[in-house]
Amino acid sequence: MKVEARHIAWAAAAVVLVGLPFVHRDPYHLHIFILILIWSFAYTSWSMMGRFGLTSLGHGGFMGVGAYVTALLWNHLGVSPWLGIPVALACAGALALVVAYPCFRFRITGHYFALVTLALSGIVLQIITATRDWTGGSLGYTPEVTKGNKLLAMQSSDKVVWYLAALAVWAVGLVIWGLVDRSMTRSALEAISEDEDAAAAAGVNVTAQKLKITAISALMTALAGALYCQYQMFISPDTVSGIAVSLQMVFAAVVGGLYVALGPTVGAIITILLAEFLRIGFGTKAVGWDNLIYGVLLVLFIIFLPKGILGSILDAIRNWRRPAAAPQSRAAPLGRAP
DSSP states (O other), X not given: OOOOHHHHHHHHHHHHHHHHHHHOOOHHHHHHHHHHHHHHHHHHHHHHHHTTTOOOSOHHHHHHHHHHHHHHHHHHHOOOHHHHHHHHHHHHHHHHHHHHHHHHHTTOOHHHHHHHXXXXXXXXXXXXXXXXXXXXXXXXXXXXXXXXXXXXXXXOSOHHHHXXXXXXXXXXXXXXHHHHHTSHHHHHHHHHHHOHHHHHHTTOOHHHHHHHHHHHHXXXXXXXXXXXXXXXXXXXXXXXXXXXXXXXXXXXXXXHOTTSTTHHHHHHHHHHHHHHHHHHHHGGGGTTHHXXXXXXXXXXXXXXXXXXXXXXXXXHHHHHHSOOOOXXXXXXXXXXXX
């Protein structure tokens, strides 16, 4: 069996990533790595839809559902996150289908679909804020620290444990991306993004294919929210829900590379490091600056670098490797063989 160079590279990368927390145990650096991995998974979930032209601005709502449902079940009913997370995923999936089915059934696409999902994100944010007696509202919400089994409560103060957990979830996200990329779903969704009528005429069930990728994306996003909640042990509408979170996902996926599996990870590195730079360098004076910078950079990247950082780099490598085309001979006169 021939071992390709890319397989060796992936194996070496896996060894390095798994061994990293045992070699470099600095708590702050591990914290940054954990955040990058969790948000990379969230951004990958958005790009699952975005790469096929389904521009959703409601993923902040799915992330908020995943985080808050898990925490509320634990605090009020004592339901372990191991059981609460599947319930939260079911809620996020049901919400996605309820919103997406009418849109896809009645051909609400493009800008109109984006506006519907934008409204969804805002509604979830308003519900979380309005039900402050249950969710803490704008002040945020803290899952209760367990006095019993921490494993049962999915709580740990060991950052190595959280790093490995986040790394595993991130890897699962890449696997899901790869499975979709190599399946007939990709061909169907690409055909739909080009021309829905032509895809339907070719036998593609347009509504079913769109609902499938929307459900997968929503479930992944909700899982990212639940994982973020359990790690941070504090959530607020601004950090896991709302329009700002949705726009952050769009920015990261587009800037990193929407059509490349590791593009959202590159976007996560940029967003997390930028947020940390502003927090450390400017403190409370820089509140909201990250969203302003995201917006400006998003416009610039869409205009000048639409394939994102990683996508453009890979294109440049392919062009460099591609052998130069042989010079064409001069065309012969009509009626005469060259």
